[in-house]
Every structure is written in C-alpha cells, then in structure tokens.
Amino acid sequence: MKYLVRDKVLAIGDDYWIEDEDGRHAFLVDGKALRVRDTLELRDPDGRILITLREKMLSFRDAMTLERDNRRLAVIRRKRLSLLRDHYRVTLAEGTELDVSGRILDREFKVEYEGELLALISRQWYRIRDTYAVDVIREDADAALQIAVAVCVIRMAEKEREDG
Template sequence: MRYLVRDRMLAFHEEAWVENEHREKLFKVNRKLLRLRTTFDLVDTRGNQVARITKKVLTLHHTILIKQDGQAVGLISKRAFRLFGDRFKVRLRDGRQLRIAGNLWDREFDIRHGGNTLAHISRRWFTIRDAYAVDVMNERDATLLIIVAVCVDHILEDRKGERFTNL
C-alpha cells in the first residue's frame, strides 16, 4: 500500500501528515522544537498518540529512539563516519536489524530485512516540495515502517542543514 508524507513548515513548529493512497489522513507528525531533545509525536486523526520519537541531541551519531505505549520499539542511528557498510543502523525490539539502502542523496531508498524489501521511499514522482511516498510491502509493519521513513528523512534534512550552517 502506498502512503504519502506531506511536510508543512511553520516558524516554531513543524508538522507532517501521513495519508493513504486515497488521500485520507491517517497520522500527524508533530515536531516539538525549543527543547533539549527534539521530539516528534505521531498521532492519529483523533489525537491519540501512536508513537513518540525522540532525537538525542549530544551524541556523536544521530540517534533516534522510537517508543510506542511507553516502551522502546526501535533505535535508529546514523554513523558520522563510514568507509564501508550501511550508513544507518536500525534495531527493533523484536531483534530485527533493518538496512536502509539506496540513493539517500535523492531520497530514493529501501528499508530491508534479510534480503527482503519491506518498504520503498521515493520523492521521484512528486513536484510538491517536502512530499514523499512510502510504499509498504507488509501491512502488518506499516506504522513502524512509516515511522522509520520519517526518522531517516528527518536525519537527512538535519545533516543537509548542518552542511550549510558550517560554511
């Protein structure tokens, strides 16, 4: 099933909507700034929290913790320096380790496990700035895969901003 993530940028608040292929809104990603840690809340259309995503600030690697129902379900980290191997490391509570592979510069990448593609993330077909598709192959893990895609996209945006502010 295809999901669409549309970002809306505001002065002190950032939000994104996740829609299904029929353009029905499913989740809202609220980013809360002005905190020691950057947090995102994924909420459904009724305002119920589905997940909390917390970015740890003072770390060598970008590290994001995903919690559902108050329990950690995943950890995503981006290696600051990489000669070989994957740039992102995704560990889930159930023991699975996911791979993020593809063209990260153009935001065309897959989320994989054990040689199988679980989701494909693409900005290719969208003329709208800050919109991308998440094609999920297994609906059972759809919410978690959408969260991972949002986290990876956020880390890539942060890194892009850091390059320009350090000039």
C-alpha cells in the same frame, strides 16, 4: 499501501498530515516545540500517539529513538558512509535489525529486513514539489513504524547536511 508525505523539512513545532493513497488523513506528524531535544509524535487521525521520535542525547554517533507506550521500540543510527548511498541501521528493541539504504536526501531509499523489502520511499510517483511516498510493501508490516523510520532518517540526513 502507499502513504503520501508532503515534505517540509520541518522546524520544531511544525505539524503535517500524511495521507493514504485515497487522500484520507492517516497519520499526523506533531513537532514538539520548546523541547531540549528534537521530538516528534506520530499520531493517528483521532490524536492517539502511536510512536514518539526523539533525538538521542549524549550519543557518540547521531541517533534517534522510537518509543511506543513509553517503551523503546527502536534506535536508528547511521551505519556507514558511501559516496553513492546512505546507510542507516534500525535496531528494534528485541534485537531485530532493519537496513535503510539509498539516497536519503533525494527521498529515494528502501527499508529491508534480511534482504526482504519492507518499504520503498520515493518521489518518482509524484510530480508535486516536495512530495514523496512511503510504500509499505508487506501487508503485515507496521505502517506507523515504517513511516517513523522514513521521517527519522530524513531528519538525521538533513541535520547532518546542515552541520557540515
């Protein structure tokens, strides 16, 4: 299933809808203003919080945590630097690791588990400016998690570019 994201490079407090491939609202990214650290909530169309995305404070390396029901779901960290590709590691609470690699700032990257493609993030399907798709490949993959991972790594890459 493909989800359409109108990329805003959000400021804190900005909200935006992510639509499914049929144009229906699927998820709301709710930016939380007036917080000490960067916090977003991924909500369903009825307003229920599915995943909370938080900048991890006092971390040696930049990291973001994903929480579901006030419990840590995953931690996302930059894996290594390469001239051609960015790499991030998503460590799920039970220890499973996902690999995110590609050209994050160009919105051309993938999420894999042990070499198996879970999600493909790309602008190639859309000619609309500042729009990209999150294509959740596996039917049994957690779409909310895949979208939260995409939003987090893009925010982390953008912040890294701004910082220098």
